[in-house]
Amino acid sequence: MIAVGATVAVIGGIFAWREYQRPHASAHKLEASHVVSATELLADFQQDEEAATAKYVGDHSTPIEVAGTIRLIDTEAPGIINAVLDTGDPMSGVVCEFNENDFPADWSHGMDVRIKGFCSGMLMDVVIQRCVPII
């Protein structure tokens, strides 16, 4: 009986430790829930923010795929690169945050690109994080 209890405790402990140490899901390995252009994505948020949040953000566990033209690339913080996709609205874009290791070295202003990442919602821009390129 003691041996059974100890075994259960050890297995439970291992499971809890692995769950605690579980890394963030990578967009590389997950299928996108929605495929959309940057222009359509912004329009959806502008038309009905609550509905768009439910559709594209959800529980933040499934990435979306977005296509667009790079309007701007900026390096705001060490290790982070933002690519802003054009939406046709000069006041708002789709900001795609990359870990610098995931950002293609040959991407530049004006390029048509496709990315996959986790949408966090919209303030002035639609924000997508933990992005990876689709090449």
Next chain:
Amino acid sequence: MTTMKHLFLAIAFAPFALFAQERYGTRTGTITFFSETPAENIEAVNRKVSSVWDVSTGAIQFAALIKAFEFEKALMQEHFNENYMESNTYPKADFKGTVSGVSAEQLKKPGTYDVTVEGDLTIHGVTRKVSHPGKITVNENGSVKAVSRFIVKPEDHGIKVPAVVRKNIAEEIAVSVDLDLAKL
């Protein structure tokens, strides 16, 4: 158009130009919070904070998406969103208030100025009046950095911490706001 966008546009682009208003803003400000307990330390960072500051009136506001806070561990981030912040129901936090202690004239020359930030801080759908010290630094190139450090108590914003994890989450959370502001 979203309510949040309306708010920012109202400050940033209202027809105040006749009065030569000085406005600064960012879309990539940073908010960091840190919870320290003997059991564990928890830190999260949000690098997508939007802010607009109208120097001529002192009015400032910033907003952050709750789901844009990033944690080292996925489990912490999930608990933060689902159990504590209820970010599906309360997807944003924001602050609307004023900055006092620095003038538009002072911002024309490099230096660091002590300021006071007062206003309404809304987290988890609960708004509290706050007043905190801060610093405004004007760099040689004319860019402006605004910094404030303050404490937020989860219970002040109706954030319930289950008894089973109470020893893991501090009663007072240290919050840092860092805004690199550019002239609009």
